[in-house]
Amino acid sequence: MTGGSGGGGRILAVESSCDETAVAVVENGRRIVVNVVASQVALHGTTGGIVPEVAARAHLRWMIPVLEEARSRAGIEDWSGIEAVAVTEGPGLAGSLLVGITMAKTLAWVHRLPLVPVNHLEGHIYAAWLLDPEEDEKPEPGFPLIALVVSGGHTLLVEMKDQLEYRLLGQTVDDAAGEAFDKVGRLLGLPYPGGPAIMSAAERAQHRDRQFPRAWMNDTFDFSFSGLKTAARREVARELGVEPNSLATDGVVSLPDSSVAELAYGFQESVVDVLSSKTLRAAEESGARTIVVGGGVAANSVLRRRIEEGAAARGIRTLVPRPGLCTDNAAMIGAAGFFRARAGERGGSDLAAKPSLKLAVAQAA
Numbered sequence: 256m257t258g259g260s261g262g263g264g265r266i267l268a269v270e271s272s273c274d275e276t277a278v279a280v281v282e283n284g285r286r287i288v289v290n291v292v293a294s295q296v297a298l299h300g301t302t303g304g305i306v307p308e309v310a311a312r313a314h315l316r317w318m319i320p321v322l323e324e325a326r327s328r329a330g331i332e333d334w335s336g337i338e339a340v341a342v343t344e345g346p347g348l349a350g351s352l353l354v355g356i357t358m359a360k361t362l363a364w365v366h367r368l369p370l371v372p373v374n375h376l377e378g379h380i381y382a383a384w385l386l387d388p389e390e391d392e393k394p395e396p397g398f399p400l401i402a403l404v405v406s407g408g409h410t411l412l413v414e415m416k417d418q419l420e421y422r423l424l425g426q427t428v429d430d431a432a433g434e435a436f437d438k439v440g441r442l443l444g445l446p447y448p449g450g451p452a453i454m455s456a457a458e459r460a461q462h463r464d465r466q467f468p469r470a471w472m473n474d475t476f477d478f479s480f481s482g483l484k485t486a487a488r489r490e491v492a493r494e495l496g497v498e499p500n501s502l503a504t505d506g507v508v509s510l511p512d513s514s515v516a517e518l519a520y521g522f523q524e525s526v527v528d529v530l531s532s533k534t535l536r537a538a539e540e541s542g543a544r545t546i547v548v549g550g551g552v553a554a555n556s557v558l559r560r561r562i563e564e565g566a567a568a569r570g571i572r573t574l575v576p577r578p579g580l581c582t583d584n585a586a587m588i589g590a591a592g593f594f595r596a597r598a599g600e601r602g603g604s605d606l607a608a609k610p611s612l613k614l615a616v617a618q619a620a
């Protein structure tokens with residue numbers, strides 16, 4: 256490690272890019288000392304989605320209590336045990352990012368620590384480096400690796416040949432996978448967020464023959480999920496015996512439980528099939544040793560299983576963090592922040608929120 260006051264690789268990390276206010280302390284990019292997350296899910300459940308202004312205000316309300324809890328549980332008194340402060344600089348909601356960045360800048364300034372900016376998407380990838388509490392050690396993800404990042408705002412497939420090096424293989428051309436889960440969940444009258452609700456509804460499906468389209472995008476590594484929304488609307492309209500156009504734009508309808516389960520199953524199968532097929536093919540074609548899956552949708556047990564089984568059959572190791580580390584948290588920012596700090600990367604007092612920050616751009620192999 257470089258810089259700081261010799262804190263033995265302990266990073267304090269702050270994450271507030273979307274709707275979780277989170278602070279964590281992580282050691283050597285791997286061991287979680289403490290990981291505190293205040294979720295706004297209940298708050299946004301009442302509106303069926305995130306209202307940016309409401310999210311930013313909730314971050315303001317919770318940032319200090321979350322920091323205090325993390326600080327006291329980690330036993331941080333004089334801060335000499337902390338090496339650097341890492342923070343998500345983007346992508347995300349501008350107002351939400353600003354709260355975390357301001358907090359991190361203040362902490363770095365007051366305690367004279369390096370400030371390390373982290374890309375939220377690389378955080379989702381680096382969650383795979385984190386150890387579970389009961390784990391003593393496990394080998395780090397081996398390179399080259401293929402990372403599938405599937406969250407509420409992003410869907411991308413990335414190749415990494417080394418730490419912090421990203422080559423974009425493909426991304427969604429319209430909705431993110433999580434967004435599709437949320438929109439279809441809403442259409443089916445399921446609670447927000449749609450991902451977990453669709454997963455459990457799908458488990459109750461009696462008939463598993465409902466077909467939803469798959470967008471293979473000419474066999475590129477790009478994704479498209481907006482057609483699924485239209486297909487779901489068509490199915491719902493058929494079920495109700497009405498014209499698709501007569502459904503309200505994001506019309507929450509009342510369908511029998513069995514139909515909701517069957518539609519949830521068909522929809523989930525389509526998303527999982529496309530995500531897992533493309534990830535496995537990318538891994539095969541690039542000779543990857545490891546597949547890493549991160550982001551909220553990686554909490555989906557069907558997707559996890561499908562990729563794990565496919566990878567095992569090809570002799571490739573899969574690392575999918577436990578569900579609590581797939582959804583937004585600060586431990587993942589602490590993991591990525593450790594490697595960024597080690598590479599000597601620093602943010603100044605002018606560090607700004609970057610709502611549209613990219614992880615990588617497509618480039619030749």
Ligand code: KG4
Pocket residue numbers: 273405406407408409432433434436437448449450451454550551552553554555556581582583
């Ligand atoms: O990574 P994340 O917590 O926040 C963003 O950075 O966007 O991802 C949230 C997304 C939501 O769209 C949610 O519906 C989805 O992850 N999600 C799931 C599951 N759990 C969360 N999608 C499918 N299956 C799940 N079990």
Ligand code: ZN
Pocket residue numbers: 375379406407550551582583
């Ligand atoms: Zn995220």
